[in-house]
Amino acid sequence: MxxxxxxxxxxxxxxxxxxxxxxxxxxxxxxxxxxxxxxxxxxxxxxxxxxxxxxxxxxxxxxxxxxxxxxxxxxxxxxxxxxxxxxxxxxxxxxxxxxxxxxxxxxxxxxxxxxxxxxxxxxxxxxxxxxxxxxxxxxxxxxxxxxxxxxxxxxxEKEIPITHQENTEQPFITALGSAHRDFPSFFTAVSKLNLPTVVASGKRALEGIDIPPNVQTPFGISKAECWRLSQEARINVVPLLPNSQVTAAGQVTIVEAMQMGRAVIATRCHGAEDYIQHGETGLLVEPNSVDELTQAIEMLWNNADLRNRLGQAAQRYAKDNFxxxxxxxxxxxxxxxxxxxxxxx
Incomplete structure (x- = not known):
């Protein structure tokens, strides 16, 4: 036809x-x-x-x-x-x-x-x-x-070229994307842990939110620059804000991070659970739980073996399914x- x-x-x-x-x-x-x-x-x-x-x-x-x-x-x-x-x-x-x-x-x-x-x-x-x-x-x-x-x-998503390695000399966390992101909870978690963080999002998504001193927020960067951040970051986080009126959010960022073999933490809402198998291809945390998010970030930050295992499994799964x-x-x-x-x- x-x-x-x-x-x-x-x-x-x-x-x-x-x-x-x-x-x-x-x-x-x-x-x-x-x-x-x-x-x-x-x-x-x-x-x-x-x-x-x-x-x-x-x-x-x-x-x-x-x-x-x-x-x-x-x-x-x-x-x-x-x-x-x-x-x-x-x-x-x-x-x-x-x-x-x-x-x-x-x-x-x-x-x-x-x-x-x-x-x-x-x-x-x-x-x-x-x-x-x-x-x-x-x-x-x-x-x-x-x-x-x-x-x-x-x-x-099309195959993404791997052009950068994890930055081991100046490690950091990154969170990319704008739609329905729970940046207040995320900022509270990384502020508690005092970990270097880079958030690449839109100005509208961060409007009215207090940015901790350990968080950088570059605006207007290209897709290639976002991929570089994802590849260089020690951990990729997709914090999502639960809302019964929202149909889906975060899938693009999750899929791209998994394709690039990154260890991902995402909030269990808006369909994230259709992409990440908790403990196998990434970590899922409950919505609005700053404690769970903080614990997940701290665990991955300090466990290179777990990060590598999750990242490699995520990349294999993405190749087969995304x-x-x-x-x-x-x-x-x-x-x-x-x-x-x-x-x-």
Whole structure:
């Protein structure tokens, strides 16, 4: 079957270099064409608002129209905005084509008129791919869509080059990322232990929080610089703030750290437990527990054998479960199932 891929991070400038998962789908049953976004997607950390504004929705609408115009089979989307606009466009055009919504993560489930719009636009999406198991229940209850249409596939990431070694002369802890981070608890823990710490996050995530003197907070650094921090750090920590309204958070940072063979500590919430097996590929601590977080950091800081064992196991697990190859295989099975339901080859 022929599939058109519409991903917001693929635009006219990087179209020739970006192929997403298309080259990793096994076999030759499915063919792919990528329709680019008209302009680059703004970095999440640089956005002034957490919600998608009217200007962005217009860009998504045009991107969806471009996909509908060229599709010769089905459409695969990435991120939640495109399946919403495509669902509406399919209603308006009355065209019958399958839509697969990959990386369907809405952050928080809206209420009121936004919720009604979501239900109306997403009702006929054929398959939603989510990256935490709990999201299947959350979206089923929120949208009233049958649970079997939501499939869990772990978040994937391209292989990250290992260009730096752990800094053993000036060891430090690092915490990367912004979404729903529990920096107050984390800062209390590292302040108690008085350990050198580097936090690479957005200004909005740290706004109004007292920064301890042993913590550095570089802003505006590149992805490569974040990877360097992760590789040089003795411990990677992903402290998460529990919130029943939040669907998922922290998966990108966790997957990247595990791919790079780093010892990771994460809060047991928002689906982190779908990625880290406690005591085997990392450590999980309970939400809001400064004592557990402090103890976990202190234990890993002082135990090189444990850090190395967890890091090596994490890297092996990530290679088997969070790679482009594993996600491509999962996508292929989903495409087969949807194509069979449409009786199209």
């Amino acid at each position: 022929h599939w058109t891929v519409a991903a917001p991070f693929i635009n006219r400038l990087n179209l020739t270099q970006e192929y997403w998962l298309t080259k990793y789908v096994p076999g030759d049953r499915h063919k792919f064409a990528i329709v680019p976004r008209s302009q680059p997607l703004q970095n999440w950390h640089d956005r002034k608002s957490k919600v998608t504004g009217l200007k962005d929705w217009l860009i998504y609408w045009q991107h969806g129209m471009d996909a509908v115009k060229i599709t010769r089979g089905g459409i695969i989307t990435v991120f939640p905005q495109l399946p919403a606009v495509l669902g509406m466009q399919r209603r308006l055009t009355r065209k019958r084509f399958p839509i697969i919504a990959w990386l369907f993560n809405v952050g928080t489930c809206s209420t009121g008129i936004r919720c009604q719009f979501a239900k109306a636009s997403l009702d006929n999406i054929d398959s939603f791919i989510v990256h935490t198991k709990r999201e299947r229940d959350i979206y089923h209850e929120w949208l009233g869509i049958p649970k079997e249409r939501f499939e869990f596939v772990p978040f994937h 790679s482009c190859e594993s996600s491509g295989a999962a996508l292929g099975k989903i495409l087969d199932k949807v194509a069979d339901s449409y009786n199209t080859y």
